[in-house]
Amino acid sequence: MSGTSHHVKSVRKLFRIVETLEERESMGITELARETGIAKSSVYKYLDTLHHLGFVTKDESSYALSLRWFQVGRRVRERRDVFQVARSELNRLARRTGETVSLVVEEDGYAIYLSQVSEREQPAGPVAEGDRIPAPISVGGKAVLSYRPVKEVEALLADQELTDRAEQLVSELQTLRNQRMVIERESPQDGTFSAGSFMGHRHVVGHDEPYQNLHSIAVPVRNADNYAIAAIEVSGSKDSLYGRRLEDEIARLLVNASKSIETVLLSR
Incomplete structure (x- = not known):
């Protein structure tokens, strides 16, 4: 610290x-x-x-x-290009999936849920819009960190006094970039996420706290330097977000939404 x-x-x-x-x-x-x-x-x-x-x-x-x-918070949020660009994609994704969709950014080692959209009366995200949790335990946060330089991630973990887990976490994040198959965890004890790739994007699936009663999946939003500036996270109940639907439908919609956001950001 x-x-x-x-x-x-x-x-x-x-x-x-x-x-x-x-x-x-x-x-x-x-x-x-x-x-x-x-x-x-x-x-x-x-x-x-x-x-x-x-x-x-x-x-x-x-x-x-x-x-x-x-x-004050609204004005700070509005200044973020990724928030301005992502709004329409978040709304579209929430309508098509029927799940809770969050835009997640990293700030000082925390995953900030900058925006959250849901078609449901009770959103099913791990935290409410505007809240934050440590990036290493956030599905969206992990998606962001997986596309950050190792030294930057190690410094972030040191600031959060997680140096004892740094080697394990860095290895897990590297897996997110390399693994080619989605692995559905059956038990939270098996790990907090799975990894996979679709069309050049990687995604994270979360099952552990604060996701014990949720399934969540996230993809990074990257800039021209392949550096993650945000992530889109979709969360839903275990009964709604699972197996083939998660892998074949939700993941591909997420990838397409992320690519659309990246394309607009690159054109600015």
């Missing part, structure tokens, strides 16, 4: 308050102080500043995060 000696303590405290508010609908100063371990007088100053800037709302003595965060 990188050193923290140069970090600004007041900023760390501020975001401890923000993250605590994120987990709750609203909280008062006393409760926030107790939860964060920050003095009540400091909590009040931080909240008053955030309220003045529009990042929290106040209802009598309770505070909550405001939708200003949504505004």
Whole structure:
């Protein structure tokens, strides 16, 4: 883990308050102080500043995060070329498969579910749109990492304190580039993914946490240098996403969607 000696303590405290508010609908100063371990007088100053800037709302003595965060996040997302290009493909893929389709990008070692589309009332993704999980345990994250330089992946694993598993994970990611057959895992203990290739694209199939009740498959979205900038992940129930349908239908639709996105991005 990188050193923290140069970090600004007041900023760390501020975001401890923000993250605590994120987990709750609203909280008062006393409760926030107790939860964060920050003095009540400091909590009040931080909240008053955030309220003045529009990042929290106040209802009598309770505070909550405001939708200003949504505004900021939406603008950050809109600046991503891959998000702009992928939107129509995600919608089309969700309609054709009837499953949950996610656009996944990697950021500081995490798989960020940048966009998620589903025809179902309850999306079946491993996490909700906007959430993140460590890239090495995300199906979409693994699809991205499989098309990244080994040194970059090793540095990412070191930052996440996964150096003890680095050799195994790097080997698994290399398999994603080389393996020519889809392997359907019967048990989560057999491994967290399978690998395969279709028309020059590789895909990952996930079965382990946070995919215990899901089947998911992902393909990378690559730039002109064959470097993955994102992945498209399709997730569904074990009863819906399995065997021949997964291998013959879903995988090929995913590959075609990824190729379409890559083509548009290359033309920009």
